[in-house]
Amino acid sequence: MYEGVVQDLIDELGRLPGVGPKSAQRIAFHLLQADPADVHRLASILNEVKAKVKFCSVCFNVSEEETCRICRDPRREQSVLCVVEEYKDVVAIERTREFRGRYHVLGGAISPIDGIGPDQLRIRELVQRLNDPGITEVILATDPNLEGEATATYLTRQLSPLGLKVTRLASGLPVGGDLEYADEVTLGRAFAGRRAAE
The missing domain is CATH 1.10.8.420 (RecR Domain 1)
Incomplete structure (x- = not known):
């Protein structure tokens, strides 16, 4: 000391x-x-x-203004909303340059052990945003762990009655990985999410 x-x-x-x-x-x-x-x-x-720095009043991403640059960008796809746990997840997805829609940051994941339930997340705000008739698809991009899966399952149950297309990011084997080193859950998901060979 x-x-x-x-x-x-x-x-x-x-x-x-x-x-x-x-x-x-x-x-x-x-x-x-x-x-x-x-x-x-x-x-x-x-x-x-x-x-x-504060949180965007629309999506809850970090921003120095009332709304973040993504929410202010008129070129972003308005019909697709990607739901993530944390604002650092927005950065990870943006780096891929594959997603051109908008985001909603929950502020965490459901974790009863840590005392985090649906009421501690920005789920109420998400449902309010989905009243926008322009949104047709919600992508659930939560972490592929126990808490992320619980959050995605909860959101799927909450959002399905709204008549929106609710999708989940694919998961499975990483590029460059070896089958022998993959855990059972990852390998099982790779089989479940298989697609036609190109």
């Missing part, structure tokens, strides 16, 4: 996701040895982010 403010810094850094005690200690000592101008710039950016 270190004295006073150094230990406080290590403790605060350790609260960041993915940063364990050793990493927090390394980052803290890096900051102590860094040029003061660099540390002030980092502190300034952190304060600026907290002051300027």
Whole structure:
């Protein structure tokens, strides 16, 4: 343990996701040895982010304006809505350059163990958005894990009565992977989602 403010810094850094005690200690000592101008710039950016960045009033993506750039873009496909768990998922999908529709960020996934139920997510806002007669398809792009699957199943049940086409991202084997290293669930999904050979 270190004295006073150094230990406080290590403790605060350790609260960041993915940063364990050793990493927090390394980052803290890096900051102590860094040029003061660099540390002030980092502190300034952190304060600026907290002051300027908010959530889009339409899709709940991060934005510096009332609505994000994707919601403001008139070239985006208005009839398809992709539902994701977190705003970082929007970035991942955008990098593919395959999707040209709009998004809805839930703010997490259903996880009873963590005390997160449907009421803690932006599902009510999603259903309100689907009152727009222009939307014809909802793509559920939740993570392929237990929580993501539970969320997708719940959403499918909620959205099916609305008469919309509800789809789920395909899942299965990664390109460049070996069958012998695939787990049973992934391999099972690859079989279930097979398509005609081209």
